Amino acid sequence: MSLNAYRRAQSIAETPRATEYRLMSQITGEMIDARDAGLAGAALMPALHRNREVWSAFSALCGTPGNALPDELRARIISLALWVERYTSEVITGRDSIEDLILINRAIIDGLARENIAN
Incomplete structure (x- = not known):
């Protein structure tokens, strides 16, 4: 099976939460590396930019009318996304370390893993 065929099959079979878990794991791995x-x-910048993009997408999706997540969870995700945006600037300028971004992503990954196990 070719790599493209595998990716197509994976995207069809994968739940949205599993996709989020995989994406966050990849990005966090890049930051750790x-x-x-x-x-x-x-x-x-390459790793931080990708992380910013995913958090921006999460925020935008949480702000979309009809999003099925509970309002409180959506607000927390948006708040985290805003923090990631600001904190990333601190990391880029050398005023802070990448470690807190890695810790936040790991907490999200852990939550997504628990949710995937429960479903």
């Missing part, structure tokens, strides 16, 4: 390679500041 960058940290472990000793990268700092602007050198972290």
